[in-house]
Amino acid sequence: MLYREAGQFKTTYAADQQLFPIRQDRIGVITLLLIAFIGVPLFASEYWFSAILIPFLIFFLAALGLNILTGYAGQLSLGSAAFMAVGAYAAYNFQLRIEGIPILISFLCGGLTAAAVGILFGLPSLRIKGFYLAVATLAAQFFIVWCLTKFPWLSNNSSSGVISTQQLIIFGHELKTPTEKYLLVLSIVVVLALAAKNLVRSSTGRAWMAVRDMDVAASVIGIRLMPTKLLAFAISSFYCGVAGALYAFCYLGSVEPDGFSLDMSFKILFMIIIGGVGSIMGSFLGAAFILLLPILLDVLLPFFAGLFGLPFSSATVSHIQILIFGALIMFFLIVEPHGLARLWQITKEKLRLWPFPH
C-alpha cells in the first residue's frame, strides 16, 4: 500500500530517466543518506565508527569495484585485494614523494595507478574467459604482493615492508577523530557509488552487460570487445584502489603487503556472490553480511551463553561463530542463488501489491 507507484506520472524525459524513478525509492535513499551523514555521527560511539562503519563502507566500495568487473562485465577476478594494495601503496607514495599534494588527489592518483595496473592484468581477458581468466588474475594477486615486498622503494625502505600512512589533512584541517574519518569515507563512497549506479545504466554499462551475456553476439552488434573489457578492468581496479587507499589511511593506519592476501580477495568475491552479482545494492548487502554478521554473532553468542549459563570461552565462541556463519551462507545460497539483492527485489515487488495481492 505504501510502496505503490500508481499516480506517479512522468511527463518529461528527465523524470523518466532519473536515477530513482519511483518516489518512495527517492525518499528512502535520501532518508538513508540523511541518517548516514547526520544521524549516525550524532549517536554512534567510537567503536561503531572505527570497528564497524568505516571498514564496512570501505569493503562496500571494494565489492562495488569487483561487481562492476564480475557482475556487469562478466570477467571473473581473484585479484581485488591486490588492486587495493596498489591503491594503498600508490597513495602513500604520492603523499610521500610529492610535496604538498592534497590527500584527496593522492587517493585519486592511487585509484588511477590501480586502474593502470588493472588494465595490464586485464589484457589476458581478451583471450581467455571464465575460470581460466580467474587463474590469470590470481597471478596479479601474487605478483603484486611479491612486488611490494621485493622493492623496498615502494615502502620507503621500511625494514619490514610495512607502511605507516601520513596524516589526513584536508583544507588545512587534520582529520583525527573516527567521526571525521567516517564522514570522509562516507562522502567518497557515496560519490563513487552514485557514479557507479549511473555508469551501469549508461551505454558503457549496457556494453558491459552485452559482453557478459555473450561476447560474440556483442561484437556482432558493434561493441568493440577490447576497449569494453579493459575499461571494465580499469574502472573496477580504480574502485578497488580507492578502497585500498581508504583502508590504509582511514581504517588501519598502517598496512603490510601480506595483509592484502588472497583471503581478502576471496572475502570480497564472497560479498558479491552472497549480495548479488550484477547489482549495486548487492555489493552493499553482501559487504554487510560478510563483515557485520560475524561481529554480531561474536557479541550475541557470549550473551546467550551467559543467559543459559553455558561455559563458553572466546575460542569456542569463535568456532561456533564460524559454524553458524557457514551455515547461513549455505542457507542463503540455496534459498536465493541470486543473492540478497534479489531477495530485496522480490520483497519490493510483493510490497507493491500488498495488502491486495492478486
Next chain:
Amino acid sequence: MIKTCKPVLAAATLAIAMLSQNALAAEEQFFPMTSYRVGPYGANGQSFYGGFIDYLNYVNLTEKGVNGVTLTYEECETEYNNAKGVECYERLKGKAAKSAGPIHTMSTGISYALIDKSAQDKLPLAMMGYGRTDAVDGSVFPYAFPLVTTYQMQASAIVKFIKEKMGGNLAGKKIVYLYHDSAYGKEAIIALEAEASLNKFQLVQIPVAHPGNEQGAQWLKIRQEKPDFVVFWGWGVMNQTALKAAQKVGFPRDKMIGSWWTGSEEDVVPAGESAKGYMAATWNVAGKNVPLIADIEKTVYGAGKGNLSDKAKIGTILYNRGVSAAVLSVEAIRKGQEKYGKGKALNGEQTRWALENLNITEDRLKQIGATDLLPEIKTSCDNHEGSGKVKIQQWDGDKWVPVSGWIEGNKALIHPLFQASAKQYAKEKGITPRDCSKEK
C-alpha cells in the same frame, strides 16, 4: 507467560548479581586481551595466553592480587587477523578506560595497526619480541613497548654467539641468512648487514616465500655456498621443513641458529630426528624446573582454575613465554602502584609510566621464582626495550637445553638504527619527540 519470563528473569538476576559483585569487590586491574586461540597460529596463541592468564590467576590466588587489587581480564578472539584485531581493540577499549594493563597482541600486524590508536587512546601496547622495533625509542613512541628484546638485538646477539664459537673472529667467514619473506623476516636484515660490515663476514640472504613448505632450491643454494653458519628466521610450517631439508642436503643442524619464533616445541617435534642439535635464541627457558612454573601448576591447576585444557602444554617454550609476559605486566602494575597509590587500579597512562620505569633485578626475579624466565630489565624513556639479552638453547631431541648465558646484542651498533628509523617516523607523522631528559 511464566515460561517466557524465565530467561529474562535469569538475565536480570545475573545482571544484578554481577553489578553487586562489582560494587562489593575491591579495586580491579583490567587486562584487555586481544588473544587468539583459533586460526592458523591458534596453537601458539593457546600456549602463550594460557600462560599469561594462569599467572594472573596465580597472583590472584596466592596474594589476592597486587596489593589487594584483583587482576581481571577479558579476551577477544583476533584469529591473528589485523582487521579483527582492530575490532577487538576497539571493543575492549571502552572497558579499559578506567584501568588498563598492557595490551599484548602477539602479532606484528595487529600491533602495527594499533600503534597510533593506542597512543591516541593512552593505552600502553606491549610488543614482546615482535612488532615495531624502533619503538625502543620512547621519545617518539610513548605508548609502545618492544619489551625485553627486539629482532635486531637478537640478530646481533646471535652473531656474537657465533663469533665466540668461531674463536672470536668472523673475518672472511660466511653466514647465510635464511628468512621468511615477510615483514617479520626482513626486520633483522638491517642489523645483520651492520654486523657484517663491522665484523667483516660475508652475509648471504636467502628468502623463503610464505608458507615455506618447499625449500629445495634454497638448501641447494646453501650447499653451494658452504656457509659456516645459517641464521634462520622462520615461521610456522617453514621451520620443520627447513630442518628436514637441512638433513637432506647434509648441513649440520648444530650450525643452524634460529630466532625465538623458530625455537618452540611445535617447530622441532614434527621434524623428528632431524631437529637434533638445532639451536635457537630465546629470552625465556622452557621446562617446569623454573620454580614459578611448577608452582603455577600446583596452585592454579590444583585449585581447578587453570586456563589450559591440555596440561601437557605447561612448561613449553610458548607457555613459559606467556608467563614471562604476565610477570612483566604484573611487575609494572606493582611499580605503578608504588607511585600512584597502593591498592589502587592503574589507568592506561599510569601503566605507561610504570612500563617506562621498570627495574626488575635478578634478585626480584628470584623472589618470584622466575629466574631464567626473563633477563634483568630496566627500562627508561629512551630505552623501551630494557634488556636486549637472549639465551641460546639447543634441542637435544627431547627438550630444549640452554647452551649459553645471557648474551647482549651490540647496543652501540643497533640502537642508533632504531633512533634513525624512529626519527623518520616522527617526521612522516608530524610527531614532536618528547625530551627524555625531562621525564621523571
